Amino acid sequence: xLMIQYVVNSLISLYTVVIFVMVILSWLINFNVVNxxxxxxxxxxxxxxxxxxxxxxxxxxMLPSMGGLDLSPIVLLIxxxxxxxxLNHYIFTPMISAGL
Numbered sequence: 001x002l003m004i005q006y007v008v009n010s011l012i013s014l015y016t017v018v019i020f021v022m023v024i025l026s027w028l029i030n031f032n033v034v035n036x037x038x039x040x041x042x043x044x045x046x047x048x049x050x051x052x053x054x055x056x057x058x059x060x061x062m063l064p065s066m067g068g069l070d071l072s073p074i075v076l077l078i079x080x081x082x083x084x085x086x087l088n089h090y091i092f093t094p095m096i097s098a099g100l
Contacts, residue, residue, distance in 0.1 A: 005092040012084045015051070022048035023073050052076075079090060 024046055028034045034041045052073075059072040 001092065001095050005088070005096075008087060008092075009084060012080055016080060018048055018051050019073050019077060019080075022052050 021044070025034070025041070025048060029036060029041070029045065036045065038040050055076055056072045060070070060092050063071060063075065
């Protein structure tokens with residue numbers, strides 16, 4: 001059971017890092033610090049976009065327009081932390097205590 005808990009927590013933590021990379025990379029691109037003509041930057045950006053967009057798009061559709069300010073990554077990070085805490089507290093801890 002500890003192995004499943006470790007894998008789930010690691011995946012959520014890895015996805016959190018991908019969200020942070022996406023946000024920081026989008027800032028760097030928008031402020032012309034890095035440019036999309038660089039093949040590595042383009043590859044990292046497209047990968048992060050492909051991984052985060054399926055969860056960010058529905059959140060963006062629900063949030064009101066903030067005039068260019070995208071709060072969907074913050075909402076997603078709060079949701080991921082809530083899911084992780086809920087899984088650890090309500091699923092994994094009782095199973096470990098019961099010896100499963």
